[in-house]
Amino acid sequence: MAAISSPKGIGAIAVIRVSGTLSWEIVRKILAKSVEVEPRKVYHNFVIDKDGQVVDEVMVVFYKAPNSYTGEDMVEIMCHGGFVVSEMILELLINNGARLAGPGEFTKRAFLNGKMDLTKAEAVKQIIEATSRHAVKAISQNLTSRFYQMVKQLREDVLNLLAHLEVEFDYPDDVFIERGYLLKMAEDVLSKVEKLLSNAENRLAVSSGIKVVIVGKPNVGKSSLLNALAKEEKAIVTEIPGTTRDLIEVPITIDGINFTLVDTAGIRTSNDKVEQIGIERAIKACGKADLILFVVDATTELDENDMRILELIKDKRYLVVINKIDARDFVDREKIKQILKTNTHVLTVSALKKEGIEEVEKQIVNSVKDVILSTDGYVTTHRQYEHLLECKRNLVKAFESLKNSVELDMVAEDLRSALKQLDLLTGESYTEDLIDKIFKEFCVGK
Ligand SMILES: Nc1nc2c(ncn2[C@@H]2O[C@H](COP(=O)(O)OP(=O)(O)OP(=O)(O)O)[C@@H](O)[C@H]2O)c(=O)[nH]1
Ligand SMILES: [Mg+2]
Incomplete structure (x- = not known):
């Protein structure tokens, strides 16, 4: 070929x-x-x-x-x-x-031909497609097969545990292995899997773009802010409140980190059916956000709509962005902070004049630093994550059964299922369908 x-x-x-x-x-x-x-x-x-x-x-x-x-x-x-x-x-x-x-x-x-396992094959595709330096750094370690080695070690550990159980099956009258010893072995494997999983979610979020959702009541300038951050007129801006109806997602990169910006419909009480659906989507988007930009209007007093939105997001990670400062001589940031009873960063911008945008970018990166820093795991695809998670579920079952002195053959069954998940993860065992699905996403010539 x-x-x-x-x-x-x-x-x-x-x-x-x-x-x-x-x-x-x-x-x-x-x-x-x-x-x-x-x-x-x-x-x-x-x-x-x-x-x-x-x-x-x-x-x-x-x-x-x-x-x-x-x-x-x-x-x-x-x-x-x-x-x-x-x-x-x-x-x-x-x-x-x-x-x-x-x-x-x-x-x-x-x-x-056995030149690489699936985690490395997936890394090959991902490094080609990487759009940020941060992504390259995260993916490149899987090219060295370190993740594969780790999974192989886990496999050995589970096999070792299984081997112990099997000795007891084979010689039930002569061999009894101390349950405490088996439990300790199971606990060790489980904690290794948990460690691998612990950073996976953050890492997957970072690789697919950290979600930054822009919310606020109608007409405060959410779409204008999205356009200013995207450096492109992506969303429609008009003076009519209720302009944005659907979610608008735009990928952007700040300091080599991928973000997905989401513009939403202005949240208020509305009788318009389409607007209502848009508002529901906006509220739902807040739930999935890694960070929220709560936009308020410097030219009008804060009202119950603002307070209602604050109530929705107060337990999430958010920044307050006071927009339209070009239309005011003075904006009392402290007063707004007091009314909102918030300790978060309050930024002042003019989305129209593109003022203060760099500071917003800086604070976006700052706010999610912990998410970015906690991504030194190895799981880089949802496929890998799912297998590892299923492996953990099986190990937990085995562990619980061991603790409760359930029949050893049930424990062995769960351990075999855990093993199977590790094999699917690395491609030690696979189906044609899976392989076709993975490789058809590659470019020709790779
Ligand atoms: N003076 C001034 N006007 C602005 C600024 N940002 C937005 N506007 C104006 O405010 C109006 C609403 O702007 P949008 O960006 O559409 O506001 P929105 O929050 O997306 O509104 P909805 O989609 O209706 O919820 C428009 O007429 C904009 O030109 C700003 O920084 N200064
Ligand atoms: Mg809008």
Whole structure:
């Protein structure tokens, strides 16, 4: 199989990859100079078409199985970048017997050939797609297979525990293993799993974008604030209260950290059916927020609508943003703080004039620092999280059964289920469907 591994477009170099037992056979046919290749050495050559016409000047590397990315014989051709040359070379390879690789097929083969486990395969995809430095830092450690090693160790621990139980099954009259000893072993494994899980939620939140929800009563300038932070006119702004009806989500990056900004309908008592639904959605969005920006209007007095919103969010993490300061000579921040009885940061901005926006960005990052800092776990996908969580549930069941002296074969059953989840996590056991689902999301050529 063959594919272009570099992105289409103007660039210095493009890379075409070929994998499979016939790789070198096929590539040889389109090279001008016949050379005896040694693996992992770079050779200069020219690619020629069927009439012997030179297509491009290239560098070629041959990798001998199993020492390649896919674990098969592989060739990489580095040609000049651009829109056409690499396409022409790929076409020549296809005409000479290669077939076009599907999305993620190189990595899929690497997985099937035992070159990497699923956590690493997922990291490969994620690092390519990473949009922030923070994401790269978090994902790159899974490329070194440290997470895999950890899961393997957990697997050993569970197996060890199972082995102890099985000795007792096999020799029920001669062997009795101290329950306290078994409990201690089970507790150790459980706490390791819990540790892995503990930061996973924060980490998943950070990798998919920390949710910052903008709320406030109608017309205070929520949509204007969203546009100012997004640096783009994403949401409709009018002087009519009740303009925004649905949630508007916009991804933004501040200091290399991904956030998802959510604009909401102004919250007030309303008889309009559509507006009511919008308000319900706004309230629901608050529940899912990692941080709330509570926007109030500097040009009007705080009223019961503001207080009602404050009541909704007071137990969440929030910042108060006083907007429209351009329309006032003086804004009494302390007074507003007193009326709202809040200790949180109170910021003053003009969303219209884009004043104070940098300070809002700074405080957004500051407010979620703990979420960001507590992400040094290893779980990077929801799939991994679910298997680990299910593993924990099984371990807890086994642990409880052990504590309550339930039959040992029930304990063993739960331990086997926990083991199964670890195997699904790393891909030690898998279904075709799962593998297809994971790799079809990859780009072609990876
Ligand atoms: N003077 C001034 N006007 C502003 C500012 N921000 C927004 N406005 C105006 O306030 C009005 C409402 O702005 P929006 O951003 O639509 O307010 P909203 O909170 O999204 O309103 P709803 O979607 O109806 O809940 C518009 O006429 C804006 O131009 C500001 O900083 N200063
Ligand atoms: Mg709006």
